[in-house]
Amino acid sequence: MKKVAFYTLGCKVNQYETEAVSEIFEKEGYETVDFEEKADVYVINTCTVTNLSDRKSRQIIRRARKNNEDSIIVVMGCYAQTAPEEVSSIEGVNLVIGTKDRNRIIDYIKKIEENNKSINAVKNIMTAREFEELDINVYKGRTRAYLKIQEGCSQFCTYCIIPYARGPIRSKQPEQVLKEVEKLADSGFKEVVLTGIHLASYGKDIKNTSLLDIVRRIHDIEGIERIRLGSIEPTTVTEEFVEAAATLSKLCPHYHISLQSGCDATLKRMNRKYTAGEYKKVVEMLRSNIPDVAITTDVMVGFPGETEEEFEETYRFLEEIALSQMHIFRFSPRKGTPAATYDHQVDPGTKEKRSNRLMELNRLNMARFHKSFEGRVMPVLFEQEMKERKGYIEGHTANYIKVICKGEDGLKGKIAGVKLERTVEDYMEGMLV
Ligand code: SF4
Known part of the structure; x- marks a missing residue:
């Protein structure tokens, strides 16, 4: 063989x-x-x-x-x-x-x-127009399945090489998506995570469909209990989107919405297509319509020309909107992108300092978010036994809080209620109820 x-x-x-x-x-x-x-x-x-x-x-x-x-x-x-x-x-x-x-x-x-x-x-990928069907038939040993439904990106953020590597946006046909999700449900998966290179663009190249539309149709599939969205853009989260999301009980109240910077001048140089004010509106809309919603994001520090004032603007913005988790990246010039040639590159020491400050803020915000759930009973989808703590099992709530509690391996792949008792670093400990 x-x-x-x-x-x-x-x-x-x-x-x-x-x-x-x-x-x-x-x-x-x-x-x-x-x-x-x-x-x-x-x-x-x-x-x-x-x-x-x-x-x-x-x-x-x-x-x-x-x-x-x-x-x-x-x-x-x-x-x-x-x-x-x-x-x-x-x-x-x-x-x-x-x-x-x-x-x-x-x-x-x-x-x-x-x-x-x-x-x-x-x-040449720039002329590709069709979504290449590369299906998975046998998902191995996981409780959460990632399903790629979108390919390519046509945004051309000035720091990013991906549009040249993946070509223009293409979407997987809705019927194919539904077929795959049905297969997943039949194999016992409870949660499906919809992913793509630029998921927010799903459906833009197909008539009569959209990301919201495909979520609605997946929602009808029996056996799937959670639908989670990969990274989306603030522009995806319209009033219509939030109103619909509030009625879709299987759609996880967890939105990863890429921010990159809280300063409009920096966003403009990045060629991002929204302002900090628009982002804030999205956060407010989600928070006032979706109970327990977790909003997570990506932030980049040290983009060329990011002055001390610009960074402070981002810092204050993030302090104000206090998201539940941030992934912080330091700008690194990528050969072949416009930003690699921009003047006023930020030195590594400054990038490190800015990244450290945001990481500290992230720790505070995350702890505050977790603490607000202490004492609550939340459904947890169990994923695996903990290697480092015998007799303990870990999983996630629908709003993506990592939870550990005493439990048998038999719980793997099942959803059960856990009383969240205390916040520990980036996870919570609880007790099965
Ligand atoms: S950062 Fe994201 S949206 Fe921007 S060009 Fe890259 S893949 Fe597209």
């Missing part, structure tokens, strides 16, 4: 796609083994979001070669898509495939086996 090994860098979408590609190999009779084992084929699904991701991708390619010098090495994903020549020239790489045509991977490998010649199969 031939063996294949995978390594995935980057985001949830990449993880989804690796899993889908591993099914293609398994159907062909391959056995999937650990990346450090000797395999006949190594597939590295790369990321290119920062210059560092490219470097990491190259390291992993070299590692695969060391694991078996005679193997076929396949490099796919965003780095392969944006720099096919560079990737092809790395010693030992046999096949470069970007973010398209991954379902032809076996044909390419057969050709390489026959002719012993490397293939660069990367095509």
Whole structure:
């Protein structure tokens, strides 16, 4: 039996796609083994979001070669898509495939086996118009399934390389989405997380559908108890959206809404299409209509030209809206994007200081959010037994509070009520009721 090994860098979408590609190999009779084992084929699904991701991708390619010098090495994903020549020239790489045509991977490998010649199969992604169906049929051992329903981004934020790596927006056909969710429900999954490169754009390229529409239709599927949305944009959250969300009981009251900066001048240079004021309105609307809502976000510090005053504006804004969790990133110039060439780059020390201040604010806001639930009984979907604490199990509430409590492994995949007793660092401890 031939063996294949995978390594995935980057985001949830990449993880989804690796899993889908591993099914293609398994159907062909391959056995999937650990990346450090000797395999006949190594597939590295790369990321290119920062210059560092490219470097990491190259390291992993070299590692695969060391694991078996005679193997076929396949490099796919965003780095392969944006720099096919560079990737092809790395010693030992046999096949470069970007973010398209991954379902032809076996044909390419057969050709390489026959002719012993490397293939660069990367095509122009900017002209892609169809969503590439890469389905997962057997979801392994999880209680929460990530489902990729959208591809590409047409926003062109000035710091981001992704539109060049993934091409324009494309949506998975609603019927296909529903079929996959039904499959998930039949396999016992309780929660589905809808993801995409720019999820907010779902449906914009298809007549008569939208993100809200697909959520409504998934809501009707029996067996699925929670629908969670991946990252969305403030512009997605309209009055109509909030009104509908308030009536959809399975839609988790957890919204990850990308902010990046709380200063309008910085947002403008980033080419983000909203103002801090508009973002605040969205937060207020969600909070006054959706009970227990958790709003989480991404913030970037040290964007070129971010002065002390601009950063203070962001800080005060975040202090005021006090979100339940923030992921803080430091701007890192990405070759090929406009922002990499902007004047007034911020020095690393200043970025570090700003990031530390926001991390401290995040700790305070998160603790305050968690404390407001102390004493409450909340349904928790249990995911796994804790390795470091025997007899304890962990899971998440619908509004994404991580909860641990005493419990058996048999609870995995089930939803049960937990009385939340105390806040500990970034999670809460409770007791099954
Ligand atoms: S919205 Fe902006 S940051 Fe997000 S993928 Fe598109 S270009 Fe990149």
